[in-house]
Amino acid sequence: MGMTEAYSMIIKKLQNVVSEHAYLEKPKEKLKVEGWGTTNIAIICGQEIFVGVDTRGTSGDKKGFIENEEATKLCLINYCNILVAMAGDSAQSVEVLMDVNKELRNAMQTNGAVDDNIHLAANKAREYIGKWESEYGKEFQGSIVLAGFEKKDGSFYPHTYVVRSSRFVHTSNDNDAILNGSGGAHIWDYFLTWRPEYIEGVLEKMKRALLYASLFDEMSGGFLRVVKLTQSSFNTEYYKSVLEALFDHCDEFAACLSHSLIFLWYRRDQGYTHEFNVLVDGVFKEKLLGYNYNVVIGLKGTFVVRLVHFHRSICDEPYEEVRRKHEVFAQNRHMRPQHLDDHDVPSQVQVLPWIIIDELGTSPILFGKANT
Numbered sequence: 001m002g003m004t005e006a007y008s009m010i011i012k013k014l015q016n017v018v019s020e021h022a023y024l025e026k027p028k029e030k031l032k033v034e035g036w037g038t039t040n041i042a043i044i045c046g047q048e049i050f051v052g053v054d055t056r057g058t059s060g061d062k063k064g065f066i067e068n069e070e071a072t073k074l075c076l077i078n079y080c081n082i083l084v085a086m087a088g089d090s091a092q093s094v095e096v097l098m099d100v101n102k103e104l105r106n107a108m109q110t111n112g113a114v115d116d117n118i119h120l121a122a123n124k125a126r127e128y129i130g131k132w133e134s135e136y137g138k139e140f141q142g143s144i145v146l147a148g149f150e151k152k153d154g155s156f157y158p159h160t161y162v163v164r165s166s167r168f169v170h171t172s173n174d175n176d177a178i179l180n181g182s183g184g185a186h187i188w189d190y191f192l193t194w195r196p197e198y199i200e201g202v203l204e205k206m207k208r209a210l211l212y213a214s215l216f217d218e219m220s221g222g223f224l225r226v227v228k229l230t231q232s233s234f235n236t237e238y239y240k241s242v243l244e245a246l247f248d249h250c251d252e253f254a255a256c257l258s259h260s261l262i263f264l265w266y267r268r269d270q271g272y273t274h275e276f277n278v279l280v281d282g283v284f285k286e287k288l289l290g291y292n293y294n295v296v297i298g299l300k301g302t303f304v305v306r307l308v309h310f311h312r313s314i315c316d317e318p319y320e321e322v323r324r325k326h327e328v329f330a331q332n333r334h335m336r337p338q339h340l341d342d343h344d345v346p347s348q349v350q351v352l353p354w355i356i357i358d359e360l361g362t363s364p365i366l367f368g369k370a371n372t
Contacts, residue, residue, distance in 0.1 A: 038073060038087040039183025039213040039220040040145045042160045044176050045202045049147045049158050049229045050237070052206040053085050054183065054214055055222035060089065062274040064218035069299050074227060076234055080104055080117040082148040083229045087181035088164065092132075092142030096163070099128045118148030122161040122168055130166035139165055145180050149231045156231040175202075183213030183220040194256060203228075207238055208249060212256065214242045215307055218295050243298035243305060247348050258313045263294065263306040264349055266339045270360075272304055283359045284308065289321060302344045326353040 041052045057068035075084045075097065082104075086093040103124040107114050114120060129140045143164035149156040159172045162180045169178060179187055190212040199205050203226060210224040224245055226238040246253065270276055284291045290310040298305035329335050330353070340350055 038181035039187065039210060039217065040073070040085040040087050040162070040178075040180035041184075041187055041206060041209060042085070042145050042147050042162075042178045043202050043206065044158045044160060044171065044174055046174060047156070047158065047230060049083070049160060050202050050206055050226060051083055051085055051145065051147050051229065052210045052224070052226040052238075054210060054220045054224055054242075056214075056220055057090075057222075058219045059274070062277075064296075065274040065277060066221075066272070066296060066299055069222035071222070074225070077101060077104065077121075079108070080114070080121075080148070081229070081231070081234075082118055082121055082146060083227070083234065085145040085147075085180070086142070087145070088143040089141035092140060093144055094142075095132075096125050096128050096142055096144055100124050115151040118146060118150055118159045118161070121148070122146050122163055122170065125161075125163040126166055126168050129163065133166055143180055145178060147229055181220070183210075183217040186213040186216045186220075189216075190256075203237055207245065208252070211242065211245045211249060211253070214295075215246065215253070215257070215260075215297060216295060216309070218293070221295070221297060222299075241298070243346065246297060247346065250348070257307070259292075259310045261308040261310070262349060262352060263308050264340070264345065265304040265306070266337075267300075267302055267304060268339075272299065280306075280360065283357060287357055287359065300344055302339075302342060305346075305349070323353065325355045329355060 038056070039052075039054045043050050051074065053073035055068075055070050055073060056066060057071035059065040059067055073085055073087075075086070076082070077084065084097055086097065100121050104114070104117060104121060107117075107120060125144060125146070129142075132140050143162065146161040146163065147159070149158055157172060159170065160176070160178050161168050161170050162178045164180065171178060187209045190209050194212075199208060206226050207224065210226070214221045214224065221242050223239060223241050225236060228235050228237050240248070265280075281294065284294065288308070288310070290312050292309045292311050294306045294308045296304060296306050335356075337354065337356075339345070340354065
C-alpha cells in the first residue's frame with residue numbers, strides 16, 4: 001500500500017472514532033488517580049501497534065488547571081500483553097481497568113492461557129460500564145484504549161479497541177487509527193486540515209499529531225509519549241516535552257500557529273494557580289483584540305509558557321497592536337525584563353518581541369509570534 005492510500009485510510013477511520021468527551025487522569029501509586037482530559041491515539045502497522053499519549057493531568061473542578069505534567073497514562077498488563085491507555089474521569093477509568101484485570105485473571109485460572117484475551121478485556125470493560133450506567137442512571141465518564149493480539153491458528157493478529165460509555169469501537173486493519181480523549185478532535189483536525197502526506201512512517205505522524213493536540217487542547221500536554229507493542233515486546237519509541245517538540249518542528253507548524261502568540265510568565269512574581277489562570281484569561285479578553293483562549297505548553301519551576309490563540313491571523317490587526325506596543329517599550333533598553341534572559345528560558349523565546357500588561361501584576365508579560 002502506498003503512503004497516499006495509507007493516509008486516506010487513516011483519515012476515513014478518524015472520522016468515526018473521535019471521543020465526544022474531554023477528560024484526563026493523573027495516576028498515583030497503585031493506580032489511585034485523579035484528573036480530567038487527555039489525548040490517546042492508537043494505530044496498527046503490520047504486526048506492530050503504536051500507541052501515543054500525553055502526560056498531563058488536569059483538575060476536573062478547575063477547567064484546564066494542571067495537577068501533574070508527568071502523569072503515567074499507559075498500563076501494560078504483562079501476563080496477557082495488553083496495553084491500556086486511560087482517558088476520561090480517571091477514577092472511573094481505573095475502576096474499569098481493575099475489573100478487567102480481575103476478569104482476565106479469573107479466566108486464566110479457569111481455562112489456562114486465553115488466546116483471545118484482547119477481545120475478552122474489551123467485552124468485560126463494556127459490561128462493567130453498562131452495569132454502572134444502569135445502576136446510577138447516568139453516563140460513565142471514564143474511557144480506555146486497549147491494544148493487544150489474538151492468537152489464532154498459530155499466528156498473532158493485532159487489535160485495538162476504545163471503550164467509552166457502554167459501547168466500543170474496534171479495528172484490526174492495517175493503518176486503522178483510534179482516537180480518544182479531549183485531544184482526539186484536534187488530532188482529527190490536524191490530519192484533515194493540514195494533510196501531512198509528506199511525513200513518512202506512523203511514528204513520525206503520531207509525534208506531530210500528539211504535538212498538535214497539545215498545542216490546542218487545554219487538557220493535553222506535559223510530555224508526548226509513543227510506544228510500540230508487538231506480540232513479544234513493548235518499547236518506548238518517543239518521549240519529549242511539548243515545548244521541546246514544538247521547537248523541533250517550529251518550521252512545520254508555522255502555518256498552524258498563524259493565529260497564536262507565545263506568553264511567558266515569571267512564576268516567582270506570581271505562582272501558578274487556578275485563580276491566576278482565570279485572571280489571565282479575563283485580562284486577555286479585555287486587552288487583546290480577537291483573543292480566543294490560551295493553552296499552557298510548558299510548566300517549569302520558574303516559568304509558565306503559554307500559547308495565546310486568536311480567532312483570526314495575528315499577522316493582521318491583533319499582532320500589529322502588539323508590535324506597536326513592543327516598539328515603544330523597546331526604545332528603552334532598561335525596560336527589557338531581566339528574567340527574559342534567565343538560563344531556564346529557551347533561546348527561541350528570548351529573541352521574541354515582548355510587551356508588558358500592567359493589569360497582570362508586577363511581572364512583565366512577554367509576547368512573540370509563535371511561528372517566528
